[in-house]
Amino acid sequence: MTRPFLLASCAFLALAPFAPASAQNKSSFIDQKDRPDFAAATVSPQIACGMLNSQSFADVTTLRATHVAAVGNVPGHCQVTGYIRPQIRFEITLPDNWNRRLYMFGNGGYAGEDLAAPSRIATRNAALSKGFLTVQQNTGHDAVTYKLGDFAEDLGLLIDYGSRAVHVTVGTAKTIAARYYDRHTSFAYWDGCSTGGRQGLISAQRYPGDFDGILAGAPVLDLTNTQIWGVWNARALLKAPISRAQLPVLAKAVMDKCDAIDGAKDGLIADPRQCDFDPSRDLKICEAGGADCFTPAQAETLKTLAGGVKIKGETVFPGVQFGTEGVDASGTSGWDMWMVSEQEPSRQLAYGETFVKNMAMLPASGKAIDWRTFDFDAEYPKIGAIREIVDATNPDLGEFEKRGGRMITYFGWSDPALNPMMGVNYYESVRKQMGAEKTAEFYRLFMVPGMFHCSMGYGTDVFDAFTPLMDWVENGKTPEVIQAAQVKDGKPAMTRPLCPYPQVAKYTGSGDLKDGGNFQCRMP
Structure with missing residues (x-):
């Protein structure tokens, strides 16, 4: 039987490459309708709210506290804004009736967002309406002032972007809450996707006492190699470009080859690692190329993309997963704009190029580097210092676990922006470091077939992973499954259980393939 869903907007903003990315999954809280304990x-x-204006807090250079009356389902609250040295812009909203929980949400891309942007206000208000004290910040710089990664010329701003801004802001929020309510925070939660996912993981690794529960979606945890990968992919496509018109043809060929390997021909690939797709063999090849066929050089480009970043013959970062080129209900491919863009630089290239020029070579400058002639074999070994500042690859989560922390990560198997294998490989590294059984006691990964970056795609992208996280933290209820839906015209068009990795959703063999009740989580 199809599970009912309380639906929420999951709109993903298709931003130009030079705007801060908006990558927050909007489904948190949708399963809390019948949870009076929450x-x-x-x-x-x-x-009084105004009394906070006369208080002093460490490193806070300016602070403005104003009471805002209730409007609709948004309760009355004290809105506190200000700056933490040097340039961290923050907003803390304290509801008139507090549930003693703190909710902090993350950033996207190179951040620097306007905290009053409609998408951020919507995220804030969703939590505020549930009684959460809500917190957000801009990672220490303003995207209007700096173009993408240009802020990294200032080491202090780069360190704030890497990890410090989240840490000092949540500490400030807890201090202000204790002053305002004369009560300490009972539970602190993090919710973020993309850069926000990386921020969550880096908090667990470096500041294990900051949050009790962390929801980290599609974390760009290996930011360094991800951006090098973006340049690598752009270079491959420069040799033999793939046109936007060819993407649906590629998507159909991949699905025809691999859809049924998981036991259900349902338009989804449960685990793309099982997809044995060979462009030279499985695509129509023609010498001149065209909308419905590919040249031999284009087939080789697709193989290069799938092969990953290679330095002196060694693979240092996994390749593009087949399935990410798939098309959503509107006919838009996941590669469109992220990897294939005919009018302007792809998003992968825009993010990768600014990283190479501003961050990769620290403490040296990379401003003179041209991505078209970047010598991967010679220059890649020089990349070092930046990894310690921005990457969240440490598999030792022992201190987070000892403090009772709980973490859920999720990743779309069809994410065209970030490599989903990055999430899988990190989880496997934690299992190796801490043991599979111990890891499952405090950290679980859920892979989402057919989902693009944080949301959308051709799979199920509407799911509430935040409520199970709260249940895990506060009630000790381990999340064994998360129910997900694909929504069309405001109604579930398909439902599917999301399973804790390495389990996958297996078709029971009978019933509607669009009904998640006919799938069960099983070991592959």
């Missing part, structure tokens, strides 16, 4: 908000302020 709805109690009984703590009231013990001082």
